[in-house]
Amino acid sequence: MGIITISRGSYSRGMEIAEKLSEKLGYECVSREVLLKASKDFNIPEVALTQAMQNAPSFLDHLKHGKKKYIAFIRKAFLEYIQKDNIVYHGMAGHFFTTGLSNVFKVRITANLEYRINVVMKRENVSQEEARKLLEDLDESRRKWSMYLYGIDTRTPYLYDIVLHVDCMQVDGAVELLYNISKYKCFQTSPESQKKLKDMLIAARAYAIIVDKFPDANVKCKNGVVLVSVESSLAVEKRLTNKFSKLLKNIEGVKEVKTYVIPFET
Amino acid sequence: MGIITISRGSYSRGVEIAEKVAEKLGYECISREILLKASKDFNVPETELLHAIQDAPSIFDHIKDGKKRYVAFIRQAFLEHIQKDNVVYHGYAGHFFTREIPNILKVRIIANMDYRVKVLMEREKISEEEARKLLYKIDIERRKWSMYLYGMDTNITELYDLVLHIDCINADGAVEIICDVAKRPCFHTTPVAKRKLKELLEAAKNYSNSSASAS
Numbered sequence: 336m337g338i339i340t341i342s343r344g345s346y347s348r349g350m351e352i353a354e355k356l357s358e359k360l361g362y363e364c365v366s367r368e369v370l371l372k373a374s375k376d377f378n379i380p381e382v383a384l385t386q387a388m389q390n391a392p393s394f395l396d397h398l399k400h401g402k403k404k405y406i407a408f409i410r411k412a413f414l415e416y417i418q419k420d421n422i423v424y425h426g427m428a429g430h431f432f433t434t435g436l437s438n439v440f441k442v443r444i445t446a447n448l449e450y451r452i453n454v455v456m457k458r459e460n461v462s463q464e465e466a467r468k469l470l471e472d473l474d475e476s477r478r479k480w481s482m483y484l485y486g487i488d489t490r491t492p493y494l495y496d497i498v499l500h501v502d503c504m505q506v507d508g509a510v511e512l513l514y515n516i517s518k519y520k521c522f523q524t525s526p527e528s529q530k531k532l533k534d535m536l537i538a539a540r541a542y543a544i545i546v547d548k549f550p551d552a553n554v555k556c557k558n559g560v561v562l563v564s565v566e567s568s569l570a571v572e573k574r575l576t577n578k579f580s581k582l583l584k585n586i587e588g589v590k591e592v593k594t595y596v597i598p599f600e601t
Numbered sequence: 602m603g604i605i606t607i608s609r610g611s612y613s614r615g616v617e618i619a620e621k622v623a624e625k626l627g628y629e630c631i632s633r634e635i636l637l638k639a640s641k642d643f644n645v646p647e648t649e650l651l652h653a654i655q656d657a658p659s660i661f662d663h664i665k666d667g668k669k670r671y672v673a674f675i676r677q678a679f680l681e682h683i684q685k686d687n688v689v690y691h692g693y694a695g696h697f698f699t700r701e702i703p704n705i706l707k708v709r710i711i712a713n714m715d716y717r718v719k720v721l722m723e724r725e726k727i728s729e730e731e732a733r734k735l736l737y738k739i740d741i742e743r744r745k746w747s748m749y750l751y752g753m754d755t756n757i758t759e760l761y762d763l764v765l766h767i768d769c770i771n772a773d774g775a776v777e778i779i780c781d782v783a784k785r786p787c788f789h790t791t792p793v794a795k796r797k798l799k800e801l802l803e804a805a806k807n808y809s810n811s812s813a814s815a816s
Binding site for chain 2: 490492495504519
């Protein structure tokens with residue numbers, strides 16, 4: 336009865352760990368499935384979503400918020416997926432998507448650069464120099480991505496319950512340890528955590544509906560009451576309130592929609 | 602048959618965790634003992650050594666390398682002490698001092714700011730604002746210290762085998778996890794690790810001697 340997210344440094348054997356862990360726990364192992372779901376639900380090519388998740392933001396992203404929109408779609412698909420419970424998710428952004436859900440066991444798998452270089456050289460059949468360059472580029476791209484979207488480096492340890500270095504522990508050692516920890520009471524799904532997850536999903540669904548027009552809106556939900564905070568002119572407060580209510584009231588589980596307009600700085 | 606270093610974010614219950622781990626494994630638990638040893642061996646007041654390993658570098662440190670000299674003394678005392686094996690060291694710089702030695706389990710204990718604020722408020726009987734301000738100052742000092750001496754932030758996860766966030770796991774859970782990991786063969790002291798430790802100690806002695814005679 337639990338949800339585990341595994342963030343993995345590229346070429347740190349995190350995928351292998353996630354697969355073995357889910358098998359041992361009897362949980363479903365999820366990664367690309369979330370992108371496929373988002374792609375189907377919003378009719379967007381999977382490749383476009385992959386790029387949104389993988390690449391550092393471009394100049395256009397800063398202007399057009401394209402990346403934000405796609406991430407909102409992926410987040411919604413992710414939260415819908417994990418409602419099922421008993422899931423090991425490995426891949427990007429799981430720890431960001433579940434921030435505030437303390438019952439979700441958040442793991443990061445890392446390895447020393449030298450270890451990762453060896454893995455890249457074997458897997459991609461490239462030279463040591465090429466492997467180093469590839470990893471440096473990947474790490475920098477991830478850093479820019481998370482800084483742009485969440486204002487925090489994905490390597491920051493505070494995002495996780497545990498950070499495991501696989502160099503010494505190896506894959507099987509890591510799996511065994513994570514298996515034991517996942518049984519802790521604090522990482523078991525409870526009625527309270529399920530309620531919180533449901534509210535989070537409602538907010539994610541609401542944001543996915545309005546993100547195109549209001550990429551900077553802040554959407555929250557508590558006990559089915561949705562609060563949309565948006566920066567705008569006070570003159571259009573009533574119009575926005577009606578608009579959000581009309582757009583969001585039919586989302587499953589929504590009891591009420593409230594709008595809070597933050598006046599533009601004059 | 603092993604050595605564990607525990608780096609702890611201030612007010613993250615790292616001392617308690619280190620003591621319990623040592624007790625459970627039957628290892629010696631050390632921290633301040635290293636400073637006392639360095640103070641005695643090099644005839645430097647303990648408070649000066651504490652400032653050297655605790656505070657951010659001052660402008661004089663950049664000019665005179667005084668901090669570097671004192672840290673070299675502490676490092677030597679540390680390396681001498683851990684030759685005994687079966688040791689849990691908690692405190693400053695253990696992960697930096699042992700970077701080149703294999704089979705040493707390097708752990709970092711962290712907690713969210715709100716959790717630390719609460720611990721500090723309870724322990725020191727101060728307001729939330731004062732606690733937050735103090736923790737912010739301590740964190741900045743630690744970052745500056747490690748950047749000055751080792752060119753990297755002490756928070757970087759690559760420095761450790763294991764980073765544990767105790768908000769959810771709690772101190773007892775952390776103890777259980779560390780003991781579990783410490784029992785694995787890759788964290789048992791090997792002849793290679795012992796040899797490396799000896800070599801580093803010799804190098805540390807040479808460095809301390811040369812910096813002591815240069816001063």
